[in-house]
Structures are given as structure tokens and as C-alpha cells.
Amino acid sequence: MNNQSQFGKSALINLIAAALKSCREEGSLSGTTRPKILLETPKHEGRGDFASTIALMLAKIEKKSPRAIAALLVSKLENQADCVEKIEIAGPGYINFFLSADYWLTILLNIHKAQSAFGHSKPPKKQKIQIEFVSANPTGPLHVASGRAAALGDALARLLEATGHEVHREYYLNDIGVQMTLLGRSTYLRYRELFGEIVHLPEGSYRGAYIIEIAQALKAAEGERFLEGPEADHLPFFIRYSFDTIVSRIREDLHRFGIDFDHWFSEKTIHQNTEVTDALADLKSKNLLYEKDGAQWVATTGFGDDKDRVVVRSNGEKTYFASDIAYHRNKFERGYDRLINIWGADHHGYIDRIKAVVEAMGYAPQRLTVLTHQLVNLLRDGKPVKMSKRAGTFVTLREVMDEVGVDATRFFFLMRRSDSALDFDLELAKKATNENPVFYVQYAHARLCSIVRVAEEKNADVDEIIQNARLDTLRLLTLPSEMSLIRELSQYPALVRSAAEALEPHRITFYLQNLAGLLHSYYFSCRVVTEDAALTKARLVLVTAVRIVLQNGLKLLGISAPEKM
RNA sequence: GCGCUCGUAGCUCAAUCGGAUAGAGCAACGGCCUUCUAAGCCGUAGGUUGCAGGUUCGAUUCCUGCCGGGCGCACCA
Incomplete structure (x- = not known):
């Protein structure tokens, strides 16, 4: 056989x-x-x-x-x-x-043998891959768009791990530059305000309530000691304190969202280590750096960019692009075979120039993939939720998690291809009905667990049944609905590979909805636990195989598989 | 204006390097709970895949043009 x-x-x-x-x-x-x-x-x-x-x-x-x-x-x-x-x-x-039917039935045995590894594979050549994502400016809490990037990047990382690669998750912290100064000043002024002073927040200040909270914490801990002396004396402290507070909140939010970054990379370090000047010197040695109008330019045009880019302004300051050049050089020098960056769609005009400069530095541009994700339109009962970053009234990831839960949030972010805009309806995400696809999938899993519980109450030893299952145990599975389920299960490993290759985790959400649909339909048409002991055994092997695939798929998305709902 | 990207059912989206009769969910309508979870199931209806050409035995998929939407085009970060 x-x-x-x-x-x-x-x-x-x-x-x-x-x-x-x-x-x-x-x-x-x-x-x-x-x-x-x-x-x-x-x-x-x-x-x-x-x-x-x-x-x-x-x-x-x-x-x-x-x-x-x-x-x-x-x-x-x-x-x-x-x-x-x-x-x-x-x-x-x-x-x-x-x-033959035996071919298909064998798949059930394979699923039980592999269990949580079913769907995992080994690539022809294992790669060391870095995914850099979220990387939101540490000047305020994460908002919903960052949540989409977070869900996407983490699901991609899980997919690539499942297909046998080594993956590192990295968050790039813009911890230097004018926005840091503005952040420190905003907190400083709010702090003074808490002592009754009437302050004027200059243009570009951060106005969110979180700034006031940070100032209040400082007042509570340190009292009025920062009121004396010039602002310049206190600014470094206010910058660092605000930054630390915000980053630790971001870290908490992401942890709760199911994501722990392997590395938080500080932009400041590449300046302190002279990596920026080193990278520019590199380019100069390749004759790709030149001076014009008092500024220094890098010649990216020869590598597919529209025009050359300034890296050192005529006032002597390095541009953000200069940091990015050094950062990418640093990533490659850390020995990654492949880099994946996840950026908001508003940065997509930036892709050509970073790929150009990567190539200019001598790294194969195919080793860098930049994925962009479109905006998230937050809705409530179909109506847009008003957000204004200026007024500080944006909706944070934390608020969304509080309101609809981590599972629903992640699933919704992963239901669409990343390059299409995403409508996220807060009311829909909370609904416990079939309008809500998250519950549909999780409910299928909970139902399966319930079947197993009932079987065990009737003294079936489900683990033993699975252990002892052979092809002839399973030959009683002959219904079209049973064969459909098995066929769908058999597709799962190839699906994981193709989703990983295409960098499209949304395929997993579609698959899970489909599999859940087949299961619900089967559940309705056919009892698993009956008086017929042999048939009960065969069906228990089938539905527990479905349960394994649902668990594995949900895990790839970072979503829980509840045993009861 | 230039570049990138998208355009599929009323809505939101799928569609296995180009494959057979383009599929789901929601919304609409009609059914199903003394039986393992009704957060579920079954059925009906819904399409000139933006338009026009081209390549091919075969095009939602590839190419060209047009129309429409999104985003981007800094010595900003």
C-alpha cells in the first residue's frame, strides 16, 4: 500500500x-x-x-x-x-x-502525526530574514494604522518561520532629531502649565492627552524642581523621560497585541558610531557622492531612482535619508539574507530611492523587499470615526484592543491584502454573529472541542482513538462532506507555502473561513458522536484533524483558538 | 504633469507561474433549534471582471491606450 x-x-x-x-x-x-x-x-x-x-x-x-x-x-x-x-x-x-479514497484518508493520519507542525515545511535554502515593521515615531501612542503594520509584520514573520526560515523582528526607533526636541518641549510646557502657568504650545507641538499625563507623572515624582532655571537645562531630561515613557507604552501595547520585537534599533546609535559618515564615505569611494549647491548628493539615478538625493544639507545637517542609508547598510552587514520593510502607503514614493541606494552600496536589491500597506478607515456602524492628529484625537491601537479584543483586531487587519485600503468597523468587530468572521472561525474550533468533550463524557478515549487510528479505521468516512473536508485540509501545507512566498497572510484568513464553513456545514448535517462506535472513531479522527489545522492556521495569524465560547 | 498602485455581484473582498461553468461573506428574500454549542445550517437571487484594442488553443490574470479612485513626487522627519 x-x-x-x-x-x-x-x-x-x-x-x-x-x-x-x-x-x-x-x-x-x-x-x-x-x-x-x-x-x-x-x-x-x-x-x-x-x-x-x-x-x-x-x-x-x-x-x-x-x-x-x-x-x-x-x-x-x-x-x-x-x-x-x-x-x-x-x-x-x-x-x-x-x-483513491485511501490516498485522502492517509492525509488525516499525517495531520495527527505532525500535529502543530502540520503545514510547516523546510525551504530548499534556509534564509536569515529580518522584518522591520511598525517603527512608528516614539512621540505618541500607537494608532490604528500602526496596528495594521504590526499584525501584518508579525503574521509574515510567523509564516516565514513556518516555512523554515530564521526571522528577526525589528523596530526602528527614530530617537533623534527635531521631533524629539519638540516632544521634550511639549512635555516641559505641559509641566509648567500644571503649576498654573499659562503656556503657549508652539506650532508642531504634540497636543495629545498623553503628554499631559507624562507631565503629571513628573510633577508627582519630582515636584517643582524643573521650574527653576532655563528650559535648555531641563530639555534633555524631558526628552529622555517622555521618550522612555512612550516607548515603554508602545512596547506594552505590542506585547499585549502578541508581538515582542527581537530588537529595538536606535537611530541615535548609527550616528554615534559614525556609521552614517562611514556609509557616506563608502558611497564616495564608489564615486556616487558629489557636491552641488553646497549640499552633498548621492547619485541614485543610475539605479532606478527618479533623481539624485541630498544626504547632507548645505547647512551641514544630515538628512533622514542619510540615516536610512546607514541603517540599511547596518542591516546587511548584520548578515541577513533578506530584508523586509513594512511601510505605510504614504512612503511608497520612497521605495525606489532606498532600493537604488542599496544597490549602489553593492547589495543585490532583490534582497530587500518593501511592502506597503494602505490606510485603515475606522468605522462605527458604517460611519467614519473622526480622527485628527493635530488635535490629538486619533484612535489608538490600545483603545481598539480594549474595545474589540486582540483576536478580532488582528483578524480584521489581516483580512485584506495589505495594498488595499481597509475598513475596520468597530461595532462589527464586536458582534458575536456570523457577520463577524473572527467568531465564525473561532466558533468552529470551540465546537470541535465541544464534540471531543461530549465524546469523552461518553467514555471515549479520544487520544487513544487517534493514536490507534489506521486506514481501515477511517474507511467509514465516505460522505461527500467528509471528503470535501479532507481535501481542504490537504491544501493547507501548500497554502502556507504560497502565502509565505507571496508575503500575503490574508490568504490564511480566507482559508480558515472556508474551512470553518465546511466544518459548520458538516456539523449540522452529521453527528460525530453516535451509538455506532466504529463510525464515531472515524469521525473523531476527522474532526480532530480539522481542529489541528484550525489551531495551526489561527496560530499563524497570532489569534487564539478558544476551547469554549 | 510625472511615477507607483488599484478598478471583479448593491457593499466588502477572493480567484492556485495564463486554465474548464469567475467564488465567499454581508445586505435582501424563504426555511431549520426535545439530538455533539443556532456565535450555526439549508435554499433563492445577484456578473459584458471600468472601457477599447492586442498577444494566446485559452485572459480577471500579460501588453498598449483611455476613463475613474488612492498614494507619492523636499536641502521635512
């Missing part, structure tokens, strides 16, 4: 390749080039378990009709594999393979 490890998709592909070779050797086909042979899963019932389009692709090369080619290939394929029950030629020349 073949099992899946001996016979599967790739073995079938090899058989097709061998059939083609044999046809050509005997002269019934005469072409010389061979298109890549792929098997797809037909979308419609009755078209087999796998389908190949090889005959269609060969039509032009062989100058024969696709159906004739298919017939030749099929004549060589028949009786080659135990698990293939039937081969059909359909439509314009598809070759459809119908596999």
Missing part, C-alpha cells in the same frame, strides 16, 4: 514527465522542449483530484491537438500508480486524475 510520503503530487508529476519522455523516445511525440509540469486542484467537483494542463501547453510545441497529446500520455500513465483510480481526458485536453 502506498502512502502519501511515497506517492503524492510530486510523484505524479514525475510520472507525467516519464510518460512524455517515453512518447518522445518511441516517436509518437517529437518535440524537444518541455514546459514545467504542474498539477492544479480543479475548482469544480467531478473533475478529479488533480488536473494537469500539460497537453494544452504541449499543443504548440508538438503541433498536435491537445486531446490527442493527452491520449498518448494517458496511455503511458495507466496502471502506473496504485493510488490513481482513474484518469480522464476532459474539456480541451485536461488530464484529470482521480485518486
Whole structure:
């Protein structure tokens, strides 16, 4: 008896390749080039378990009709594999393979064997990957858009880990520059205000309530000691204190959101270590740095950028871009095979220049991927929630987590492709109905747990049933709904690989909704725990396999799989 | 104006390197709870995939043009 490890998709592909070779050797086909042979899963019932389009692709090369080619290939394929029950030629020349039930039932055993590792894979070449994301300015709490970046980056990291790579999560802290000065001043002025002074907040000040809270904490801890003396004496302290408070809040929020960064990278350090000047010297040695109008420019134009960029202004100050050059150089020098940056869509004009400068420094630009994510439109009952950063009335990630919970927040952020705008309805995310896809998926999991509980109450030892399950235990699973579930489960490993490759975690949310749908439907049409002990065993093995895949999928998204709801 | 990006059912979105009859959810309408969780299920209806060409045996997918939306085009960070 073949099992899946001996016979599967790739073995079938090899058989097709061998059939083609044999046809050509005997002269019934005469072409010389061979298109890549792929098997797809037909979308419609009755078209087999796998389908190949090889005959269609060969039509032009062989100058024969696709159906004739298919017939030749099929004549060589028949009786080659135990698990293939039937081969059909359909439509314009598809070759459809119908596999035996045992092939599918074996997948259930494989799922139970692999458990939490089901869906994980090993890449041809393991990479060390860094994902840099969120990196919001530490001048205030994280808002909802950062939440989207956080959910996306973390899910990507989990996907890449599941496909066998080593992944580091990094947050880049802009802890130097004018915005830090403004932050310190804002807190300082609010502090004075707490002592009854009437203060005027200059243009660009941070006006959120959190600044006042920081000032209050300072007043409580330190009293009036900062009232005396000039502002300049106190500013460094106020900057550092405000920064530390805000960063620790950001860190707390992200931790609660399920994300712990491996590294918090300080922009300040690359200046202190002279890495910025080193990077610029590097470029200069490559003749890619020049002076014009009193400023220093880097020649990115030769590398796909629209125009050259200033790195040192005529007043002698380095631009933000200069920091970014040094930062990316630093990342590559840390030995990462691949870098992934997640940026808000408002930065997408920046992609060409950073890739250009990366290439200019001598790193292969394909090693850097920049993903952008569109805005989040926050809604309540379909109506936009008004936000104004100026007035400090933006909605924070913390508020959203408080209101709708971490699971729903993460799921909603991951329901759309990152490059499309996202509507996030706070009321919808809280609804405990089928309008809310998070609950739909989690509920499927909770239901499965409930089935297992009931089975155990009736003295079934579910663990033992799973341990002892063999193919003949499972041959009682013959319903179309059961086969649909198994087929869907079998797709999961390939789905994880393709989602990781495409950097699209939203595919997992779609898959989970679909799988949950099949499960709910099965649940309604068919009892698992019945008087029929043998059938109960078979179905318990099936539904616990579904449970494993739901758990694994939810885990990839960083969402809990509740046992009760 | 230039660049990037998106345009699929009333709404929000899917669609396996270009594959067969383009799929879900919501909203609408009609059904299903003495039985493992009704936070669920079943059914009905809904489409010229923005428009026009091109490549192909085959196009939502690739190419060109047009129309429409988003974003970006600093010696800002």
C-alpha cells in the first residue's frame, strides 16, 4: 500500500514527465522542449483530484491537438500508480486524475502525526530574514494604522518561520532629531502649565492627552524642581523621560497585541558610531557622492531612482535619508539574507530611492523587499470615526484592543491584502454573529472541542482513538462532506507555502473561513458522536484533524483558538 | 504633469507561474433549534471582471491606450 510520503503530487508529476519522455523516445511525440509540469486542484467537483494542463501547453510545441497529446500520455500513465483510480481526458485536453479514497484518508493520519507542525515545511535554502515593521515615531501612542503594520509584520514573520526560515523582528526607533526636541518641549510646557502657568504650545507641538499625563507623572515624582532655571537645562531630561515613557507604552501595547520585537534599533546609535559618515564615505569611494549647491548628493539615478538625493544639507545637517542609508547598510552587514520593510502607503514614493541606494552600496536589491500597506478607515456602524492628529484625537491601537479584543483586531487587519485600503468597523468587530468572521472561525474550533468533550463524557478515549487510528479505521468516512473536508485540509501545507512566498497572510484568513464553513456545514448535517462506535472513531479522527489545522492556521495569524465560547 | 498602485455581484473582498461553468461573506428574500454549542445550517437571487484594442488553443490574470479612485513626487522627519 502506498502512502502519501511515497506517492503524492510530486510523484505524479514525475510520472507525467516519464510518460512524455517515453512518447518522445518511441516517436509518437517529437518535440524537444518541455514546459514545467504542474498539477492544479480543479475548482469544480467531478473533475478529479488533480488536473494537469500539460497537453494544452504541449499543443504548440508538438503541433498536435491537445486531446490527442493527452491520449498518448494517458496511455503511458495507466496502471502506473496504485493510488490513481482513474484518469480522464476532459474539456480541451485536461488530464484529470482521480485518486483513491485511501490516498485522502492517509492525509488525516499525517495531520495527527505532525500535529502543530502540520503545514510547516523546510525551504530548499534556509534564509536569515529580518522584518522591520511598525517603527512608528516614539512621540505618541500607537494608532490604528500602526496596528495594521504590526499584525501584518508579525503574521509574515510567523509564516516565514513556518516555512523554515530564521526571522528577526525589528523596530526602528527614530530617537533623534527635531521631533524629539519638540516632544521634550511639549512635555516641559505641559509641566509648567500644571503649576498654573499659562503656556503657549508652539506650532508642531504634540497636543495629545498623553503628554499631559507624562507631565503629571513628573510633577508627582519630582515636584517643582524643573521650574527653576532655563528650559535648555531641563530639555534633555524631558526628552529622555517622555521618550522612555512612550516607548515603554508602545512596547506594552505590542506585547499585549502578541508581538515582542527581537530588537529595538536606535537611530541615535548609527550616528554615534559614525556609521552614517562611514556609509557616506563608502558611497564616495564608489564615486556616487558629489557636491552641488553646497549640499552633498548621492547619485541614485543610475539605479532606478527618479533623481539624485541630498544626504547632507548645505547647512551641514544630515538628512533622514542619510540615516536610512546607514541603517540599511547596518542591516546587511548584520548578515541577513533578506530584508523586509513594512511601510505605510504614504512612503511608497520612497521605495525606489532606498532600493537604488542599496544597490549602489553593492547589495543585490532583490534582497530587500518593501511592502506597503494602505490606510485603515475606522468605522462605527458604517460611519467614519473622526480622527485628527493635530488635535490629538486619533484612535489608538490600545483603545481598539480594549474595545474589540486582540483576536478580532488582528483578524480584521489581516483580512485584506495589505495594498488595499481597509475598513475596520468597530461595532462589527464586536458582534458575536456570523457577520463577524473572527467568531465564525473561532466558533468552529470551540465546537470541535465541544464534540471531543461530549465524546469523552461518553467514555471515549479520544487520544487513544487517534493514536490507534489506521486506514481501515477511517474507511467509514465516505460522505461527500467528509471528503470535501479532507481535501481542504490537504491544501493547507501548500497554502502556507504560497502565502509565505507571496508575503500575503490574508490568504490564511480566507482559508480558515472556508474551512470553518465546511466544518459548520458538516456539523449540522452529521453527528460525530453516535451509538455506532466504529463510525464515531472515524469521525473523531476527522474532526480532530480539522481542529489541528484550525489551531495551526489561527496560530499563524497570532489569534487564539478558544476551547469554549 | 510625472511615477507607483488599484478598478471583479448593491457593499466588502477572493480567484492556485495564463486554465474548464469567475467564488465567499454581508445586505435582501424563504426555511431549520426535545439530538455533539443556532456565535450555526439549508435554499433563492445577484456578473459584458471600468472601457477599447492586442498577444494566446485559452485572459480577471500579460501588453498598449483611455476613463475613474488612492498614494507619492523636499536641502521635512
